[in-house]
Structure formats: structure tokens, C-alpha cells
Amino acid sequence: MKMPVRSGSLPFQVAFLLLLALSSAVNINGQGSNGICDDKPSLEPRPHSVSISEFGAVGDGKTLNTLAFQNAIFYLKSFADKGGAQLYVPPGRWLTGSFNLTSHLTLFLEKGAVILGSQDPSHWEVVEPLPSYGRGIELPGGRYQSLINGYRLRDVVITGDNGTIDGQGSIWWDWFNSHSLNYSRPHLVEIVNSQTVVVSNLTFLNAPAYNIHPVYCSNVLVQNISVTAPPDSPHTVGVVPDSSDNVCIEESIINIGYDAIALKSGWDEYGIAYGRPTRDVHIRNVLLRSSSGSCIAFGSEMSGGISNVQVDRVHLYNSFSGIEFRTTKGRGGYIEEIIISHVEMENIDTAFAAIGHSWSHPDDHYDPTALPILEQITVQNVVGKNITVAGNFSGIQESPFTSICLFNISLSLNPGSLTSWVCSNVSGTSETVFPEPCPELKSSSSSTCFSLPNSYGRAAVL
Secondary structure, three states, rough: OOOOOOOOOHHHHHHHHHHHHHHHOOOOOOOOOHHHHHHOOOOOOOEEEEEEEHHOOEEEEEOOOOOHHHHHHHHHHHHHHHEEEEEEEOOEEEEOOOOOOOOOOEEEEEEEEEEOOOOHHHHEEEEEEOOOOOOOOOOOOOEEEEOEEEEEOOOOOEOOOOEEOOOHHHHHHHHHHHHOOOEEOOOOOEEEEOEEEEEEOOOEEOOOOOEEEEOOOEEEEOOOOOOOOOOOOOEEEEOOOEEEEEEEEEEEEEOOOOEEEEEOOOOOOHHHHOOOOOOEEEEEEEEEOOOOOEEEEEEEHHHHHOOEEEEEEEEEEEEEEEEEEEEEOOOOOOEEEEEEEEEEEEEEEEEEEEEOOOOOOOOOOOOOOOOOEEEEEEEEEEEEEEEEEEEHHHHHHHEOOEEEEEEEEEEEEOOOOOEEEEEEEEEEEEEEEEEOOHHHHHHHOOOOOOOOOOOOOEEEEE
């Protein structure tokens, strides 16, 4: 399987690829990880295949091919009960507006194939907001439909031989920065209310907002992808599992403007009412860089809950924040049963953060007494160098963050560091942590610390 490698930060990428080779059979401490990623779906070849060029598409980077994609997929629907079908995209630059996939379909991008998102907003349909958000994430009302979409699908695969999906997002970033958008920006791939979704072996460039957004989905595999957007691209995000379960994200490189990976589950009263958590997630063997956000973020839209997440063997570098938990009054929901282990960090401003006053509300109808719960977070086996702040744990007075457990962590602070830890409204335990954490995180009891059972499943406590 090919790993896409892009230019820049080559020493980090070479070291990371060596790590992948060493850890494919065993993890760093010599035992299998026993996670969701160890039970991936097997992908069988489709018995039927057609090329997008058979439907009149022209790969010159100028001809609009939206109708060709729509017609090809409509045709391939007829093979759903015959083992499914593949839509083959040959080398070329295939300009298109948004289009929808169908069940039992593989969208395959050959090496040298580039799907280009149109920069004309009239080529992106405006759709209703997601019910767990109640409005567009950036503006009230609807939102632009994503470039590649799926709704109520089963068995859909977006893959290739390191082909590219390029959102040409610069015009969307300009509109966002100038506050001239009429609707919230589109994403590159959004699959909604679907089962068995695979995104693999592709390069994603210049998304208008998110790159890969599975919402209300089960059994999602994101594997062996490269995601890139400029450091100053506003609020561009890599992979966003949202109210989804049984998710594996592995063997990928993400270099993005805001969050590299962000776990979400709905916004305030809308997310509480929808009530679908993000749970049973495994993130491993990833190289992440986040210019202005966090390499791995939980929230801040987490009103449906986030639980049972395993993160291991990750390298985070040249980023504002390493791993961050975000929530606020009015969110409700919970973030719990999280274990993060075997992390390497380099050139990070804040290594770990848990913030109880993050971000805004969709409207004035949220319940300020809906207090989120953040508990049973375990971070262990971490090394970091050139860190400015080791941890910022600022909980909510009415709902303190509890059972924050830190073990075997060694962080080398840079000369500009003024303080190593910031803590309030938080409690937990720590052992073999340098620099020494604040008193709130130095309880001698570890009885409520989350750990993994022998095989991946529901929670265990130490």
C-alpha cells in the first residue's frame, strides 16, 4: 500500500514512515494495540467498472464535468445488487461541482487523476443544516453541499492510486476572511447516515473547510491519506468524525490550517436532542501538524457525547496545540473514556489542554445549565521537545474536569516558557511526569483512571 508523501518536513516524514514499518506488526511496547483499526473491513474488487470519460467528461481542468459524474453514478446504481461497481477516474484534471455517490460503489482515482472543485459557488448546491447543529457551523441557515456526498449509503469506497481531490479552496478562504459568504463553506467529502465507509490512498488538497466529514455513520475507515492546506487557510480541518461510531483513522499525514483531526457530536440543544455520540474511535500511526488549532481535538461541538477513544503511536509537530479537549456551559454531553499513548511531540506551543470556555453557541435558545462532563482521560508514554506550555487544564466551576490521569510523560520546555502548567477546576493523578504538574493533578489514587481492556471494547478502570 502506498503512503502519499508531500514535500516539506522531510525528516519528520521519513522517521514517521520508518515507525509505520516497525509498528505494523507490534506496537511500541511490543504488544498488539487491540483497537478498532485491527478489525478493518476487507475490500473486494467490484465486478463492474466504467470510466468517467465514457460519460463525456473531459480532463482538461476547464470543462465542467458535474453532469458526467452525476450520470455515471446514476448508471452505476443499477449494479448495486450485482456486487456493486467502480467509477474509474483516469489521469487528467476533472473540474466538477458537487455530486452524490450511491451504495456499493467505489470511486477510484488513478495516479495522476485530479478531481478539482469548481470555484463558482453556483456549482455547489445549498442544503439544509445538519439536525444535530440546527444551522450552518459558520452562518445561520443552510450550507453549501460538499464536493463529494453520500446519504444513507452502504458500502461506499473512495480510493485510488494516490489520486488527488483538490478543493481549490483559496476563493472560499477569501470569502470567509472578508465575511462575504452567504452560507457556511462546503467540505470535500461528507458522508451522512451511512454504514461501511472507506476513504483511502488519496491526496486531499485545499479544502474550503473540512476534508473528510463522516456524520451519523458506522464502520468508517480513513487510511493512508495525505491532507494539505496552507498554514493560513482559515479553519480548515482534516478528518472530522461527527456523531459516528467504529471509526479507524490510521497511517496518514495531515498538515492543515486548523485542526488535523477533530471529534465532534453536535452543537448545544440540537446535539443534545439528536443524541448520537461519537464513540469507539481508534487513531494510530499518524503524522499531524496544525498551524492554529490542535493536532487532535475533542469538541468543542460535543453535545451528543464522545467516548471510548484510543489514540496511539502519533507524531505531532510544529503546531499550536498538541491534544485539546474543548467544551463550554450549554453544551451538555460528555467526553470520557479516552486513552492516549505513545505520543511524540516536537515544536508545540501547548502540549495538552482541556478548556471549559470554548467557542460560541448556535443561537440564544441553548440551556446555560446544560453542563458538560469531562472525565476518565488517560495520557501516558509521551515524549516532547521544544514545548512552551506542558498543560492547560481549565475546567468549569459547576462541573469540574475529573479523573485526568497522566503517566510517564517527559516534556522538554523551550527557553521562552514562562509557566509549565495551568490548572483550575480539575482533578486527577500523575506519576513520572516532567515537568511536575500542578497540585490538582497529583492525587495518589488511580482508581478512576481509564485503561484499555485486553481486547478493545467498553471501558475499564485501573
